[in-house]
Amino acid sequence: MSDIRLEVKNVSKSFGITKALDEVSFNINKGEIHALIGENGSGKSTLTNSLAGIYHKDHGQFILDGKEIDPVNQVEANNEGISIIVQELGTLDGLTVAENIFLGHENAFVKMGIKNTAAMNRKANELLKKYGFDRIKASDMIDDYNFEDRKLVEIVKATYFDPKIVVIDETTTALSREGRDELYKHMKRIREEGNTVIFISHDLPEVLTMSDTITVLRDGIYIDTVKSSEIDEDGLKKLMVGREVTGAYYRADYGEEVSSEVVMRVEEVSVPGIIRNISFELHKGEILGFGGLSESGMHEIGKACFGASFDRTGRVVLSDGTQINDIPTAISHSIAYTSKDRDNESLVMNQSIRDNICLPSLDKLGNKAHMLSDRKLRSFADEYAKKMSTKMQGVDQFVSNLSGGNKQKVVLARWIGKDSDILLLDSPTRGIDIKVKQDIYQLMDKMRKSGKSIIMISEELAELIGMCDRIIVMKDGSINGELKRSESLDENSLIAKMV
Amino acid sequence: MNDVKTGAFNKQFVYNLIRSSLPIIGLITVCIVFNILTHGSMWNSRKLILNQIYVVMISATGVFFIMTMGGLDFSQGSIMGIASIVVCMLSGKNIFLAILGGILAGAVIGAFNAFFYVKRKIKSFIVTICTMFLFRGVIKYMASNSPVAASMKVYDYDTTAIKLGITATVLIISFMIFRFTGFGIKLKAIGAGEKATKFAGVRTDRVKFLIYVLSGAITGLAAFVNIVKNGSATANVGSQLETQILIALVLGGMPISGGAKVRFENVIVGSLLYVVLTNGLIMMGLSTQMMQLIQGVIFLIFVAIFADRESLSVIK
Structure with missing residues (x-):
């Protein structure tokens, strides 16, 4: 046989x-x-x-x-x-x-x-x-x-x-x-x-x-x-x-000094049963990584900083002293959040790309009398969807018809359109193919250079090591160590702190 | 899988086209068919038919907002009843006070619904079925022995200009708000996915609360038109209004779970279609039992056509 x-x-x-x-x-x-x-x-x-x-x-x-x-x-x-x-x-x-x-x-x-x-x-x-x-x-x-x-x-x-x-x-x-x-x-x-x-x-x-x-x-x-x-x-x-993948995948620089300017301070944040006494600072132009096992509580960090956690204690304070306790305040203070649960928390699935991109920016898009015009919404959505090179038939297409990678592009287009300064990205490349991943990494690098601050929460150790200035490792709901960006950093040193 | 879904998307497009044109085609067909069947007597009694449209169309506007965000409201009839009684009682003092009182009464009941729906997180159809019985009980208590009569002054306002004027004003303002402010987009987004909408920075609880209050207030205004027409409030005032509104909206092409496919035309076309249909059936000399049966069948067919199966699970 x-x-x-x-x-x-x-x-x-x-x-x-x-x-x-x-x-x-x-x-x-x-x-x-x-x-x-x-x-x-x-x-x-x-x-x-x-x-x-x-x-x-x-x-x-x-x-x-x-x-x-x-x-x-x-x-x-x-x-x-x-x-x-x-x-x-x-x-x-x-x-x-x-x-x-x-x-x-x-x-x-x-x-x-x-x-x-x-x-x-x-x-x-x-x-x-x-x-x-x-x-x-x-x-x-x-x-x-x-x-x-x-x-x-x-x-x-x-x-x-x-x-x-x-x-x-x-x-x-x-x-x-x-x-x-x-x-x-x-x-x-x-x-x-x-x-x-x-x-x-x-x-x-x-x-x-x-x-x-x-x-x-x-x-x-x-x-x-x-x-x-x-x-x-x-x-x-x-x-x-079908062709050579050229250009940098992760960012290539090492040893760059991160600005000492703190844009967000997290003080003694706890969410019952998930995270305990988390404190850290996010600097201007920094990519701060969070790694750990998926049950380590790291996915709650993004929600907590976005004011979306239920029952959170502790303080999340911006440089101007504003405290973030709810989502609308977070968004109006230029904070963006992409959820790991893309289909339920990041995007309104049975809704057009246009409305999904415009939703947080509606106040900005209205005229003096708070009236919106279709043409303005459409061109706004089209501009940012195209900027992210989203594969779509048009901005009226429903998000539910897009692939995982293109969905994520719509989410990012929304926040780039809002011109957010602090981005909380939870598993931004989950289930996404190489080309889109590369696009997202390059976008993050560009944002970093233009002075935006990013928190990246990820289960993929390689991308944390490749992209972050600092990596905070979580274990059982607490911080279990912090690693600085360096060429010699490998997955094993992260895993050692994770388990 | 962007490319893969292209075919499905095109099919969707054709389907959507049929969906969006069916109500208007239905309305024209029904008008023509009944006029032929009744040998033109329907056209001759157009004023009588128009008179029945106002109340349904005004109240349907409020419920349209509620259904857009995926909620339901079965207490509309009871809101209409209570507000009508209030209008009657105040009509003797001052007519503007009566209008205001009706609106306020509706808004208060709306807030009552919203409290249990939003703050206590009970599904809207459960809450509003409860309040439907609760306030119907109050109405029976107040109007059973004798109907609450309005002051004779209200008959001065029983003109087409005033009734049509009120209806048109409500429709135009609602349309402007729905179509040209962020409110409409937010409502549709809540209907299509509440959690994601919340994560996009919309204060969803506040919007939900507001909508129930607004819808109550609009029906409170409709109660004035109702009293102007009828002159008094009986124990059965407003009963079945919620079903009429629901049927009207669904006939107008409204997906029962709300969301992105909702259009404001649903209110206008649906209300017209409903009233023309019922009147046509009456003029054909059908018995009430027979009419209910036919209405039930038509309602079921339209729900089946317009139900948005992808998001049916989100009815709140």
Whole structure:
């Protein structure tokens, strides 16, 4: 028998007039971790979603172990031996952990029309124990667990029945380092058992270390399949973008003095259960980084400084003595905030790009009688959306139709339009492809040079090291150290303070 | 996935075009059809029909604001009732005092709704269903034995000029505020995503509170028009008004969850369509039971067409 597990043959899929996948063909072997990479919109997720029965391909074939499969939904795909872990939450609120794990396969526990809950919980607990997730209890409601633990439950759900192919779609961006390690462990186990992992990720170093083979897609077209041992990061970038990625990625300077002028002082800020006694100063023209595990409380820092935290104590004071305690005050004093939860907190999804960009600047855009004109709003939104080179059909397009990277550009366009001086950026490059990332890094560098101050909160250590003048490391809700910008700074010294 | 979604976007565009033109096409069709069916008697009684539009259209303007930000208000009928009683009671003293009293009464009930909705964070349809019963009880208590009669002076104001003037003023001012100030954009944004709107610096709680007070006040003004028309307030004054408004707005193409697809024309076209439709059915000689049935079917069809499924979950 051959080593080929899955043959993808001439698979095409269109959404309306646009071809998301155009005659894609390649093979995936048994017992390998096969990475699928490409920029946003290159068709990676479309391909795996078609394979897993979430979408339906237009034509072409998926041949699994010599037999053509054509699943119409996820349960059917599971029965064929294909499972998928999606980027966002794939577990359902209001069900127990066990019910989530066996969703769609409850019949295994039903006898004469009655569900044997005890047997289901017992089986689920056995599985959780086998995976080493003892702290998760099968009979608990899934709602009681945080994002991280729910992802672990998804790992169990997607792999307990030893599927032939497990698709992992950009799951790692949402996980902390411990969660990632847990996931890596199980990816390797699946490979050792002779099964296949299809791994989608934007994080190229991760792709290179974890995968055996890498397939590159660009604009829905198959580009190449390479062995990860025979290529480096730059080579991958070149394949993905289709040309050499030139110019600086992170900022290049070292040893520049940061101004001693303090623009924002944070004093003894606490949010019950999340952060404790946080104090620091932000200087003019500085990029101040916050790093840590995702549960370290660092994501609350941005909200706290923006006046958006519930139940915050302590003081956030600007250089002119203004205290920031609510969002409108923060915005009127030139503070901007981009949330990690882009779709819920940064953008009004079912709303036009125009209104999203204009929303905080409405006072400025009105005439003397506070009246607004459509033309003015439109040209304002258009100017800043274009300045950020947002890919759009026009400013009347709804934000919900944009890709992750373009959504983030709209968020940034909004705050550049407001001409904010202090930017609180929480995970600004989360789930965004290389080219847009590079744009954002260059924008941050330009802002820094023009005297704006930035707080960057990120789970990506490389970008913290590459961009920040100082990095404050958080652990269990408190500050656990501070690192200065230097060429010798590496990820290990950060990790040492994080755990 | 920018490119990938292009096709879906085009389909959306055509769909939106159909959506936005359907109410106006419906209005013209209904006018023509009923005029043919009634052999022109509908056109002859246009004054009578017009007379029924004012109250619905004025009150619908306030509810339009509420629904734009994703809320609902079932207490409109009771607001109308209480405000009508106040107008009647004050009409003997001074007519302007009566108008002001009606507006104030409406605003107070609006504030009552807003307090429980905004401060106590109870869903708006629950709050307003409660206040609907509460104030209907008050109305029954005050007007059951005998209707509260207004002073005869109010009949002086029962002219088309005054009623139409009030309606037009409310519509024009509301339109200007909705279309040409930041208020409209903020309301639509709250309807489409409250949390993100809050993070964009809008004082969402303040806006929500204000809108309920405003909507109450507008209906309080409509109560004056109502009393001018009827001369007294019975125990049933204003009952079913909330349903009439809701049906009118939905017939006008208003998405029931509010948000970005809302247009001010919804109020005008919807109110006209509703009144013409009900009057047409009456002139056709349909029984009340039959009328309710037909209204129910039409309402359901329009809700199904205009429901914005992407954001239905945000009804507050």
